[in-house]
Amino acid sequence: xxxxxxxFATIMALILALLGATVPHVGIARADSRLMTVADxxxxxxxxxxxxxxxALTYSYLISDFSVYAVAANSHTxxxxxxKIAGVWGNHEGSLLLWVLMLSLFAAALSVKGKKLPQxxxxxxxxxxxxxxxxxxxxxxxxxxxxxxxxxxxxxxNGLNPLLQDPGLAFHPPMLYLGYVGLSVAFSFAVAALIEGxxxxxxxxxxxxxxxxxWMFLTAGIILGxxxxxxxxxxxxxxFWDPVENASFMPWLVAxxxxxxxxxxxxxxxxxxxxxxxxxxxxxxxxxGTFLVRSGVITSVHAxxxxxxxxxxxxxxxxxxxxxxxxxxxxxxxxxTPGGLFGLVSRESALVLNNVLLSTFAGVVLVxxxxxxxxxxANAGQISVGAPFFEYGAVVLMSPLIxxxxxxxxxxxxRGRLPRAATTLLPAAIVAxxxxxxxxxxxxxxxxMTAFGLVLATWLLASVVLEIAERTxxxxxPSAFLRRVKGLPRASWGMSLAHTGVAxxxxxxxxxxxxxxxxxxxxxxxxxxxxxxxxxxFDGVKPVxxxxxxxxxxxxxxxxxxxxxxGTLDPQDRLYTDPVMNTTEASILSLASGDLYAVIGExxxxxxxxxxxxxxxxxSGLWLGAALMVLGGFLSLxxxxxxxxxxxxxxxxAEA
Amino acid sequence: xxxxVPLVIVLSMFGLFFFMMTDEDRNPNEIKSVIIGKPxxxxxxxxxxxxxPALSSADLxxxxxxxxxxxxxxxxPCRAEHExxxxxxxxxxxxxxxxxxxDTPDRALAFLDELGDPFTKTGADLDGRVAIDWGVTGVPExxxxxxxxxxxxxxxxxxxxxxxxxxxxxxxxxxx
Amino acid sequence: xxxxxxALLIAIAMSVAALSVAVDEKPLADPAKEAMARDLxxxxxxxxxxxxxxxxxxxxxxxxxxxxxxxxxxxxxxPDNVKAYLVDRYGDYVLLEPPFKKSTYFLWxxxxxxxxxxxxxxxxxxxxxxxxxxxxxxxxxELEKILGKREEDK
Numbered sequence: 013x014x015x016x017x018x019x020f021a022t023i024m025a026l027i028l029a030l031l032g033a034t035v036p037h038v039g040i041a042r043a044d045s046r047l048m049t050v051a052d053x054x055x056x057x058x059x060x061x062x063x064x065x066x067x068a069l070t071y072s073y074l075i076s077d078f079s080v081y082a083v084a085a086n087s088h089t090x091x092x093x094x095x096k097i098a099g100v101w102g103n104h105e106g107s108l109l110l111w112v113l114m115l116s117l118f119a120a121a122l123s124v125k126g127k128k129l130p131q132x133x134x135x136x137x138x139x140x141x142x143x144x145x146x147x148x149x150x151x152x153x154x155x156x157x158x159x160x161x162x163x164x165x166x167x168x169x170n171g172l173n174p175l176l177q178d179p180g181l182a183f184h185p186p187m188l189y190l191g192y193v194g195l196s197v198a199f200s201f202a203v204a205a206l207i208e209g210x211x212x213x214x215x216x217x218x219x220x221x222x223x224x225x226x227w228m229f230l231t232a233g234i235i236l237g238x239x240x241x242x243x244x245x246x247x248x249x250x251x252f253w254d255p256v257e258n259a260s261f262m263p264w265l266v267a268x269x270x271x272x273x274x275x276x277x278x279x280x281x282x283x284x285x286x287x288x289x290x291x292x293x294x295x296x297x298x299x300x301g302t303f304l305v306r307s308g309v310i311t312s313v314h315a316x317x318x319x320x321x322x323x324x325x326x327x328x329x330x331x332x333x334x335x336x337x338x339x340x341x342x343x344x345x346x347x348x349t350p351g352g353l354f355g356l357v358s359r360e361s362a363l364v365l366n367n368v369l370l371s372t373f374a375g376v377v378l379v380x381x382x383x384x385x386x387x388x389x390a391n392a393g394q395i396s397v398g399a400p401f402f403e404y405g406a407v408v409l410m411s412p413l414i415x416x417x418x419x420x421x422x423x424x425x426x427r428g429r430l431p432r433a434a435t436t437l438l439p440a441a442i443v444a445x446x447x448x449x450x451x452x453x454x455x456x457x458x459x460x461m462t463a464f465g466l467v468l469a470t471w472l473l474a475s476v477v478l479e480i481a482e483r484t485x486x487x488x489x490p491s492a493f494l495r496r497v498k499g500l501p502r503a504s505w506g507m508s509l510a511h512t513g514v515a516x517x518x519x520x521x522x523x524x525x526x527x528x529x530x531x532x533x534x535x536x537x538x539x540x541x542x543x544x545x546x547x548x549x550f551d552g553v554k555p556v557x558x559x560x561x562x563x564x565x566x567x568x569x570x571x572x573x574x575x576x577x578x579g580t581l582d583p584q585d586r587l588y589t590d591p592v593m594n595t596t597e598a599s600i601l602s603l604a605s606g607d608l609y610a611v612i613g614e615x616x617x618x619x620x621x622x623x624x625x626x627x628x629x630x631x632s633g634l635w636l637g638a639a640l641m642v643l644g645g646f647l648s649l650x651x652x653x654x655x656x657x658x659x660x661x662x663x664x665x666a667e668a
Numbered sequence: 669x670x671x672x673v674p675l676v677i678v679l680s681m682f683g684l685f686f687f688m689m690t691d692e693d694r695n696p697n698e699i700k701s702v703i704i705g706k707p708x709x710x711x712x713x714x715x716x717x718x719x720x721p722a723l724s725s726a727d728l729x730x731x732x733x734x735x736x737x738x739x740x741x742x743x744x745p746c747r748a749e750h751e752x753x754x755x756x757x758x759x760x761x762x763x764x765x766x767x768x769x770x771d772t773p774d775r776a777l778a779f780l781d782e783l784g785d786p787f788t789k790t791g792a793d794l795d796g797r798v799a800i801d802w803g804v805t806g807v808p809e810x811x812x813x814x815x816x817x818x819x820x821x822x823x824x825x826x827x828x829x830x831x832x833x834x835x836x837x838x839x840x841x842x843x844x
Numbered sequence: 845x846x847x848x849x850x851a852l853l854i855a856i857a858m859s860v861a862a863l864s865v866a867v868d869e870k871p872l873a874d875p876a877k878e879a880m881a882r883d884l885x886x887x888x889x890x891x892x893x894x895x896x897x898x899x900x901x902x903x904x905x906x907x908x909x910x911x912x913x914x915x916x917x918x919x920x921x922x923p924d925n926v927k928a929y930l931v932d933r934y935g936d937y938v939l940l941e942p943p944f945k946k947s948t949y950f951l952w953x954x955x956x957x958x959x960x961x962x963x964x965x966x967x968x969x970x971x972x973x974x975x976x977x978x979x980x981x982x983x984x985x986e987l988e989k990i991l992g993k994r995e996e997d998k
Contacts, residue, residue, distance in 0.1 A: 252895040289674060296678070309688055311696040312894060320689045327689065331682055338675040345671040364966060372958045379954045382681070383942070389684055392947045394700045396889050398897075398940030401951065408955045532871075670965050699891060702935035770904070796908050803933045805891045805905060 015080045018068025019159040025061035025112065026149040028054045032119075032142030036135045048131060051138040052123040058145055059120035062113045069109060069158050070100050079165030082106060082158040088171035090560040090589075098182035102173075104306055104322075105158035107185065108148060111302070114193040115145045118222075122197065129218065136204035137197075144196055147329050155322050174561065174588040174595055180240035188233030188260060192298035194226020195267060195291075199337070202291035206340050209347040211284040216277035219291065221649055223274065227267045228645040234260050235638035243600055248528070248609055248626055250634065253402045256312045258381045259301030262374045266294040269370040272363050280360055280425060282351030286367055292341060296334040297374070303330055310385065355427040362420035362428075369413040376405040407461075414468045414518070417511060418475030422482065436482050440474030465522030473515040476508050502651035510644025513637045520633020524606070529627045536620040544627030545573045546608055548581070553612070553621060561588045563597075566612035566621060570601060578603065581610040607631050701803055701811075701822040708736075708813045709801040716766075716773045716780075716790040723791030727765065729817040733843040734763040736811045737787070738799055740771045741779035743807045749826035750783045756832070757786035762840055766790045769799050769807050810836070814843040872918050881917040884926060885910055889940045897940060 032054030039047025069082070073096050078084040086103045087096055101110040119141040126134045152158070201219045205211045237257070238250040251257065270290040276283040304310055307323025354360035380397045387393055418440060422433040448467035455462070481487060483504070484496040529543045537552040549569045556563045568581040583599040601608040606629035613622035688694060703709065712724040728734055737753060739746040756762045766787035768776035773792050780787070793799055802811065812821040821839035823831065872878040885899035890906040898906040898913070909930070916926045930938045942948050950957070979987065 247900050249900060254895045285671075293674070303685075307685070307689060308696060309685055320692075323689050324686070327682060327685055331679075334678055335675065335682070338678055342671045342675050368959070368962050368966060372955065372962055375958045376954050379951060379958075382684070383948075383951050385684060385688060387947055388700075389687055393936060395936040395942045395948065396938075396940060397942050397951065398889060398895070400887070400941035404952075405955050409959070670969075673965075699934065699937050702931075702933070796905070797912075800905075800908060800912065800933060803935070805934075 014068045014071050015077065015159045015161065018065045018072070019157070021061045021064035021068065022109075022149065022153060022157075022159070025058050025065065025116065026146065026153055028057040028061060029116075029142050029146035029149055032058060033139055033146050036139040036142075040132055040135060045131070048135040051135045051142070054142060055116070055119040055123040055138050058142065059113075059116040062109075062116040062145075066100075066109055066113045069106060070097060073097065073100050076169065077165075078167070078169050079161055079163070080158070081160040081162045084162055084166050084169045086171075087169040088560070089168060091171065091177065092559055094179065094182055095177045098176070098185075101185055101189075102176055105152070105156045107189075108152050108156055109158055110186065110189055111193060112145060112148045112152065114189055115141065115148060115196060118193060118197050119145060122200075126218075133204060133208060136207055137200045140200040140203045141196060144200070144333065147333065151322075151325055151329065155325055171560075174586070174593050177560075178240060178244055180236055180244070184233060184236045184240055186233075187229050187236060191226050191228075191230025191233050191267075192260075192263065192295075192301065194222065194229055195263060195295040195298050197222040197226065198267075198270060198291040199295035202288045203337050203340065205288060206337075206344040209344060211277065211288060211348055213278045213281050216274045216287065219287075220271065220274045220278065223267060223271055223291075223294075224645050224649050227264070227271055228642050228649075230260070230264050230267060231638055231645070232642050234264060235635065239635055242631070243598055247611070247624070248598075248607075248628055248631075250631075253380075253397075253399050254312050255310045255381050256301065256305055258377050258402075259297070259304050262377055263294050263297035263301070265370045265374040265377070266290055266297055269367045269374075270294050272366050276360050276363050277351070280352040280354065282354065282360060283364065283367075284348045284351060285345055286364075288345075288348065289341060290367070290371070292334075292337045293371075293374075296330075296337075299330055299333060303327065310381070352426070354425070357423065357430045358428045359420060359423045359425050362416055362423055365416050366413065366420065369409050369416075373405060373409040376409065377402060380405065407464075411464070411468060414472050414514075417514070418471055418479075421479045421507065421511075436478055437475055440471055440478055443474050444468070444471035459526055462522055462526035465518060465526075469515050469518035469522060472518065473512060476511050476515065480508055503648045506644045506646070506648030506651065508644070509647060510641045513640030513642075513644055515637070516633050516640055517637025518633075520630055520635075520637055523633065524628045524631040527629050531625045533623055533625075534616045534620050535623045536618070541623075541625055542573075543608070543625050544606070544629070546578065546627060547571050547573065548608070548610065548625055550621070550623065556584065558586070561586045563587065564612070566610070566623070568599075568610055570608055578608070581608060583610045583612040585612050585614075602632060605629055695824070698824045699803075699805055701819075701824075703803055703811075703819045704822060706819060707817050708811075708819050709798075711798045711801060713767070713791040713793055713798055714773075716768060716776055716792050718773075720790070723765070723767070723789055725817070727789055728813045729815075730763070731815040732763060733812060733814050733820075733840060734765060735840075736765050736767060736802075736813060738767050738769045738793070738802070738804050738807050738809050739776075739779075740769045740807045741775040742771065743769075745826040745828075746779075746808045747783065748828050749808055750786075752827040752832045752836070753786040754784050756827075756836065757788075760837065760840070763788050767798060768792050769804070770794065770796045812836075812839050812843055872914055874918075877917050878914075880923060881914050884913055884917070884923045887923075887940050888913070888927070888930060889938050891934055891938060 032051055035054075036048050036051035039045070039050065069080075071077075072080045072083050073087050074093070076083065076087060076089045076096070078087075082103065082105050086106070087099045091099065100106045119138055122134070122138055122141060126137070129137075198219050201215065201222075205215055237260070241252070242248060242250040270287065273283050273287040273290055277287050303323070303326045305312070307326060308320050309323065352360075380401050383397050384395055387395055418437055419430075419433050422428075422436055423430070444467045447470045448463040451466055452460070452463040480500075483500065484493050486493050531541050531543050533541060535541065535550040537550055540547050540549040542548070547570070549571075551567050551569055553564050553566045556565045563584040563586040565582050565584045568583075570578045570581060572578055579601050581599040581601055584597040586595050586597060587593075588595070596611050596613070599610045606627055609626035609628060611624040613624065616622050708725055708728050710725045712722050715721055715723055728736070735756065753764055757764050764786050766780075766789075768790065771779075771792065771794075776790070776792065780790075791798075799807075802809075808826050810823040810827060811819055812823075814820045820843050821836075823836055827836055872881060882899060886897045888898045888909065890896045890898045890901035890903055890909075892903050892905055893901045896906075898909045912930075913926055916929065917923075921929070927939060936943055942951060944952055
């Protein structure tokens with residue numbers, strides 16, 4: 013019954029989306045206000061229906077209704093509650109319904125929060141958004157219906173991959189999807205602007221908060237995935253340049269460029285073409301990611317079951333949405349009036365450089381991800397493109413960006429003065445070089461890349477600090493410092509915090525990669541091994557029973573060479589029953605200086621066990637850096653100046 | 669003019685995807701074999717049966733095409749393809765040599781007892797090194813070596829469904 | 845069918861494999877050689893896994909490949925020799941770092957090629973001065989009318 017209700021709601025949503033995607037355009041053409049309001053009404057209606065559908069599906073999972081095919085294929089009565097819920101979107105059909113729920117949520121939000129937008133424009137935006145909802149609903153209803161029934165219903169479900177039964181992973185997809193889908197708002201704004209034939213600073217002011225929200229979720233979603241991989245996959249890796257990981261990274265790069273580009277449109281009425289293009293491209297990358305996971309074109313740990321038939325449908329959708337919007341761009345771009353001029357050295361130019369480097373890197377990641385496919389199609393052999401290539405791309409393109417990041421905030425609009433900025437930043441350069449040389453010398457000239465990474469990270473951090481000092485006249489006029497600090501707009505703090513986050517992230521990456529210590533050995537109870545400055549004593553194993561697994565748990569005692577006892581580590585080697593799967597659960601002790609990481613493996617006979625121990629210094633920089641970035645975004649978002657829409661025209665009494 | 673650049677790039681990319689996706693034979697997990705067209709790798713391994721002679725690459729240079737099938741008793745898809753192997757050997761008169769990958773001879777022989785033995789000769793690749801020399805990534809994989817000892821075809825995965833008719837037999841014909 | 849086979853293969857590989865990587869394997873006696881071997885392992889792709897090197901992977905075949913790497917390094921092969929050995933068997937796919945050859949020039953050059961292209965487009969659009977479109981006949985007449993009116997008002 014409930015599943016049928018869900019099915020019905022899905023179809024209702026489809027009808028509403030169809031109306032919402034078509035009628036408002038007619039309304040605009042006829043200047044018929046009532047037809048235009050169809051956009052707002054259907055937006056709310058779609059969301060309601062999507063909510064009911066999603067609720068129905070979730071309910072079916074919660075009560076383990078195995079007569080519903082999706083539930084039987086992906087769930088199990090023994091699964092803990094949280095993972096039953098997470099199982100709703102942990103598969104192809106359910107994740108599509110989540111897309112629809114979020115797309116329609118944003119459409120409804122646009123309708124509610126966008127009341128200050130001129131009606132005609134708002135109607136266009138919502139109509140475009142509804143068209144996106146329509147596309148996904150068509151896909152669901154015709155090829156990927158989660159409400160299909162199984163007759164007879166099986167007694168037990170197929171369970172969910174035990175690797176996915178994890179709190180980090182329960183939240184990773186929804187957050188990521190909020191990011192992906194959030195970019196659809198910028199997309200809809202861009203397409204609407206192209207249809208209307210103009211982009212104004214007001215447009216940018218509207219696009220920025222929505223994009224910022226999407227960017228924040230995307231950042232959080234990506235880093236959550238990395239964090240999950242780090243503690244779940246058992247050897248401390250956190251980024252593998254897997255095609256689907258790349259498919260989340262590319263929209264992030266473009267969204268970052270978009271955020272910065274929109275600033276220029278807002279402040280200087282320039283870079284309109286760039287910004288519109290970035291808005292379209294960012295969401296296109298989101299869609300590309302969805303495509304790659306489901307089409308079977310590329311293999312990936314993230315891939316849902318490969319199904320070329322569905323893949324062709326999504327490809328068609330991509331051609332219409334991405335191809336259509338880019339065709340629209342090609343056609344209407346000349347209508348966008350070129351904006352304010354700016355000098356070769358100016359904040360605008362710095363932001364153009366930012367756009368260029370980020371977009372180029374996104375392009376390089378795309379090429380790397382798809383290159384094996386090109387070669388295969390051209391019968392030119394089979395290669396694999398792994399980390400070495402992407403890291404090379406990152407170094408070539410992101411290093412200049414980090415350097416420019418220091419200068420950018422110090423350059424004035426329209427015409428900046430480089431010598432002046434350079435003088436302000438000279439201390440930063442000096443400190444960075446000192447750090448680099450020290451590291452290089454200390455490691456006997458071994459690790460050039462490490463030194464380079466630390467130079468960049470130090471430079472960035474120091475630049476941010478110096479920029480704040482400059483802005484608050486800390487050194488020139490110390491007495492006014494506090495007053496100025498209070499007066500600094502939140503968006504400015506947001507920027508500084510986010511850029512600091514980048515520096516911290518870079519520190520985390522560089523330090524943990526360079527100085528991780530690893531020991532692989534066979535230990536028996538009583539043995540002690542040393543990693544870093546820590547002694548790890550193996551105290552034995554014990555059997556453990558979980559809700560749907562049995563495990564061997566090793567317990568270790570960690571102490572610092574001089575500071576004494578630190579804590580315990582208890583890695584597990586688990587055997588799940590349904591489906592049968594063997595996994596390792598690493599045990600991590602997060603300390604200020606780094607992570608102690610232990611993995612237990614097979615028995616080596618005679619009471620001895622194979623063990624892998626690590627000390628990873630400052631790996632928390634990764635999580636902390638990302639958190640700072642998200643926090644910075646939040647601060648910017650909370651800046652009242654950004655959230656106010658078009659101020660109501662002041663009513664001035666006409667002179668009598 | 670440059671406003672058309674993104675559109676052109678994107679449509680080409682989609683074209684590529686479409687081209688790849690509509691190739692029914694394509695399995696993205698498959699690694700293409702690089703030994704096709706090259707002489708079969710040299711090897712020498714003990715036979716499966718207790719008193720059987722060693723199996724070596726010399727057994728492949730008979731002037732007639734011969735199949736080399738890597739299998740294992742613990743391999744479930746190998747059971748699925750066994751029928752096709754029997755058909756190859758019995759109905760089509762093809763020579764099929766079996767190499768048991770990482771399997772104990774007892775278990776491999778029990779497997780053949782149970783399902784039938786299509787192999788003219790068998791060998792035991794106990795440590796899996798021969799498989800690595802052939803570029804095998806998992807079992808089952810089947811190679812076709814022509815009369816001169818050159819590898820001419822590889823079937824990745826089990827020979828099931830229309831695989832026999834559509835691919836293996838034509839390859840055999842071509843090699844004769 | 846292929847789907848099932850692949851899933852089964854992975855399940856089999858995972859269930860048969862020992863969990864802890866490289867732990868019951870003996871490292872080489874010579875620490876310098878062992879370090880060379882470990883570095884090399886990080887550059888070789890596990891041929892049945894998704895995006896893992898043989899150093900990271902639990903798969904059975906990864907362990908075999910690790911053994912081969914160790915044996916050959918111990919025998920005196922250089923890392924390049926070992927790579928060539930494996931490429932002979934599995935193709936360029938086994939290298940995580942794509943080789944630098946004709947078919948990959950574009951790949952390796954892409955950061956520079958793309959950067960060059962984009963910068964070119966950006967700089968070109970800067971150079972083009974914004975010339976206002978000439979007025980159409982109607983607009984010209986309109987302008988003259990306004991100007992004429994101003995003259996009258998003066």
